[in-house]
Amino acid sequence: MSGDSASAIQRSQVDLVDFIDWSGVECLNQSTSHSLPNALKQGYREDDGLNLESDADEQLLIYIPFTQVIKLHSLLIKGPEEEGPKTVKLYSNKENMGFGNVNDFPPSDTAVLSPDSLKGKPIVLKYVKFQNVRSLTIFIEDNHSGSDITKVQKIALFGTTVETTDMKGLKKIEDH
Amino acid sequence: MVLEATMICIDNSEWMRNGDYAPSRFQAQADAVNLICGAKTQSNPENTVGILTMAGKGVRVLVTPTSDLGKILACMHGLEIGGEMNLASGIQVAQLALKHRQNKKQQQRIIVFCGSPIKHEKKLIEMIGRKLKKNSVALDIINFGEQDDGKIEKLEALLAAVNNNDTSHIVHVPTGSSALSDVLINTPIFTGDGEGGSGFAAAAAAAAAGGLSGFDFGVDPNLDPELALALRVSMEEERARQEAAAKKATEEAAKQEKGEGQPSGTQDAMMTERANVATSEVDNKDDENALLQQALAMSMDDPDSGHETRDTDMSDAAADDPELALALQLSVQDGTKDSSSQSDLSKLLADQSFVSSILASLPGVDPNDPSVKNLLDSIQSQTESQQKNEEKEPKEDEK
Numbered sequence A: 001m002s003g004d005s006a007s008a009i010q011r012s013q014v015d016l017v018d019f020i021d022w023s024g025v026e027c028l029n030q031s032t033s034h035s036l037p038n039a040l041k042q043g044y045r046e047d048d049g050l051n052l053e054s055d056a057d058e059q060l061l062i063y064i065p066f067t068q069v070i071k072l073h074s075l076l077i078k079g080p081e082e083e084g085p086k087t088v089k090l091y092s093n094k095e096n097m098g099f100g101n102v103n104d105f106p107p108s109d110t111a112v113l114s115p116d117s118l119k120g121k122p123i124v125l126k127y128v129k130f131q132n133v134r135s136l137t138i139f140i141e142d143n144h145s146g147s148d149i150t151k152v153q154k155i156a157l158f159g160t161t162v163e164t165t166d167m168k169g170l171k172k173i174e175d176h
Numbered sequence B: 001m002v003l004e005a006t007m008i009c010i011d012n013s014e015w016m017r018n019g020d021y022a023p024s025r026f027q028a029q030a031d032a033v034n035l036i037c038g039a040k041t042q043s044n045p046e047n048t049v050g051i052l053t054m055a056g057k058g059v060r061v062l063v064t065p066t067s068d069l070g071k072i073l074a075c076m077h078g079l080e081i082g083g084e085m086n087l088a089s090g091i092q093v094a095q096l097a098l099k100h101r102q103n104k105k106q107q108q109r110i111i112v113f114c115g116s117p118i119k120h121e122k123k124l125i126e127m128i129g130r131k132l133k134k135n136s137v138a139l140d141i142i143n144f145g146e147q148d149d150g151k152i153e154k155l156e157a158l159l160a161a162v163n164n165n166d167t168s169h170i171v172h173v174p175t176g177s178s179a180l181s182d183v184l185i186n187t188p189i190f191t192g193d194g195e196g197g198s199g200f201a202a203a204a205a206a207a208a209a210g211g212l213s214g215f216d217f218g219v220d221p222n223l224d225p226e227l228a229l230a231l232r233v234s235m236e237e238e239r240a241r242q243e244a245a246a247k248k249a250t251e252e253a254a255k256q257e258k259g260e261g262q263p264s265g266t267q268d269a270m271m272t273e274r275a276n277v278a279t280s281e282v283d284n285k286d287d288e289n290a291l292l293q294q295a296l297a298m299s300m301d302d303p304d305s306g307h308e309t310r311d312t313d314m315s316d317a318a319a320d321d322p323e324l325a326l327a328l329q330l331s332v333q334d335g336t337k338d339s340s341s342q343s344d345l346s347k348l349l350a351d352q353s354f355v356s357s358i359l360a361s362l363p364g365v366d367p368n369d370p371s372v373k374n375l376l377d378s379i380q381s382q383t384e385s386q387q388k389n390e391e392k393e394p395k396e397d398e399k
Helices: A001-010 B025-043 B069-075 B087-099 B122-134 B151-161 B180-185 B200-212 B224-253 B263-280 B284-303 B303-320 B323-333 B339-350 B352-361 B371-393 B395-399
Strands: A026-028 A062-077 A089-094 A110-111 A133-140 A154-161 B004-010 B048-053 B058-064 B107-114 B137-143 B169-170
Touching: A062 A089, A062 B025, A110 B352, A133 A154, B004 B025, B004 B058, B004 B087, B025 B048, B025 B069, B025 B107, B025 B180, B048 B069, B058 B087, B087 B107, B087 B137, B122 B137, B122 B151, B137 B151, B137 B200, B151 B169
Parallel strands: B004 B048, B004 B107, B107 B137, B137 B169
Antiparallel strands: A026 A062, A062 A133, A062 A154, A089 A110, A089 A133, B048 B058
């Protein structure tokens, strides 16, 4: 299975970091010095010293809108063994979620991370549930050690884009 | 100018009947609320404010976050005093009201007026604070009225739990001293985290200080900001002119050594005529437009006389602007030019009637005074060389 997922990424899945709409990205309960771009942005996320950390308690709510519709195949989360996330719930196309209403809807998928996955192994998701994703909400419910601070070093999403019209490619039709 | 949705939690418990804040605690609170609503809506037109009461029969939302100031002020009428304040519920309901705001882009803020004792445990208060922080809601606490043991401690604990990067504040208002609103105006609650006190706050302070007539020029900046601004600008200009005139007096002694001109006498007469014409017009803004047009007409019709007026323009333009005076001095002494100052001079040189009006308005300066005439003549020689540059430079100026 692990070999399968690795090859799936090589085959057709793309790292979706290029399709993230950065203007709408939000993260609730993040610490101001250790914020979401540390885990999500190219360059920052490769640096294991730069983490996303939670603030008031161990939960984190991350909202990622995309610039176009995508299909999400797999997820990669890297974190320290102790304070890395354990239970991660994913919600597709739900906007403006808060900690109050995370439990109101069933998640599109739930992933329980093992210390192994925290080293940077991609987790394959229920592909059928993520066929038409405009935005993704990641709810990190708890961490392995049970401490008040959850630390995340890297979050990467893999998938494909749905065939969409490239508006730049449209040419004006000449009148006959 | 932060885009914000604010919920104001009012304490309308029995403790608010007390008169230790004039006229009563409740009235002082209401005034403060009105001021805050005004300040918020003015700092950003898309800001919304809502109000709820914490005491009475229970926590009641009077108006959900709206940008309609009239609606907010209207709901402050007919509020009844009674019951006991429920701080925890009040804050939680406020948080809920903010959660369902229409514009999700707005930052969330709760302002709590706490005038009676707090019956909750410190732990509960802290938990509420942490929940607010988790949902990125800022909190401003106004502590006034009843001070019992532990109230300040609880409020400080609440602030510590909520505070994220100094977005939340607490203000303690002691009894007596001055009105609640006056104390609040100087706090970050009004001035918005050091963005710079809004003009509203400044005007409100002026109003509080001396009634309506307390405004600088008898004009309410809120009612007519443009007129107030124009008056203020003209006052500053006048002051600057007078300062520069004093400077000029010392320069004149040096310049008297330079040439003389017979025509200057007649030119002065023409100038004073123009000055009278100019001053007969309405003040300031209209003046400048008309003057500019006159200047243009003059410069096209009569370049010779234009020289003289431009001379005076230069001295008076210099009088008008201390920086210009400095540039003038430099050009007189060195003959080397800073092109930007020259072009400024050139512009103002053209604005002759503006200058002539200034000349007439300067106290103690008589256009027929020999020293002034000498000054004008001496400048004439400089401006002739400047005009050559002026022709080249207007194109640069226009940009």
